[in-house]
Every structure is written in C-alpha cells, then in structure tokens.
Amino acid sequence: MKRGVQRAAVTVAVALAAGALSAWIAVAGDGDGLNVTAASRFASGYVPYAAVVLLVSATAPTAVHAVLRAVLSQLVMIWGYYSYGPMITFERTPTQAVHYAQEWAAVAVTAVPVAALCTYGLVRGARRLAAPRPGRTSVQGR
16 A cells, blocks of 8 residues: 555656646747747647656556656646746636647547557566566576
8 A cells, every 4th residue: 555655646746747847848948929949849849748758658667657647747737838838828818728728638638648558568568578587598508
C-alpha cells in the first residue's frame, strides 16, 4: 500500500512539473502575442509537448503511470496556457479559449495515451533486451 501511495504521489508531482514546463514553453514562446519569431513557431508546434510526453512516459514505473503522467501533464499545460497566455485566455476571450482548450483536451485524452503507451512499451522492451538473462552462458564461457 505504501509503495502505491508513493508512486501515485510521484506521478502527480511529475505530471504537475511537466505540465508547468509545457505551459511555460507555450506562454514564453508566444512572447508578446504580436510578433512571430522562431521561438513562437517552435512553441506552437508539437515538438516540445511530444518531448515532454515521451520523457514522462519513458520514466514511468508502469503503463498506467505512464498514461496518467502524460495525460495530466498535457491537461495542466492546456489550463496554464489558456489561463496565463498572452493572446487567447479564459478571461479575455472566453469563448475562443474554451473552444481551443476543448480541442487540445481531446488530443490529450485520445492521442497522448497512445503515445505514452507506445513509449512505455518501447522502453520496457529495450530494458528487457538489455538485461542479462539468468541461466544462459555465453559461447565464450564454455
């Protein structure tokens, strides 16, 4: 029971930290909301958020934790961006912000779990392949 509570606490902490990082990338990338820069193009693309999802999924102890970390981090990012962003916010443009937040939330609960599971599976498979197998001797050891 204690281990489960610890894993849950770590999962929530990782998700919050990753979500805050993602929101910061999005808000900072938009800058003043008026000028298009290389940073704003990068922040408005999928690469930073995909990297966050892949990282939190790859380091999760179980598949369930991988999905929870990834989905929660992206939901935190969506909330943070539309609460504190320089252009579209829940306060200044509520209808538009809610619309975009719903669209991104749909991605967070459909595509993100698939990416998280695939990442977790690939990392787990790589770890199993790299782990020594007991009971087998190498050709050199004979």
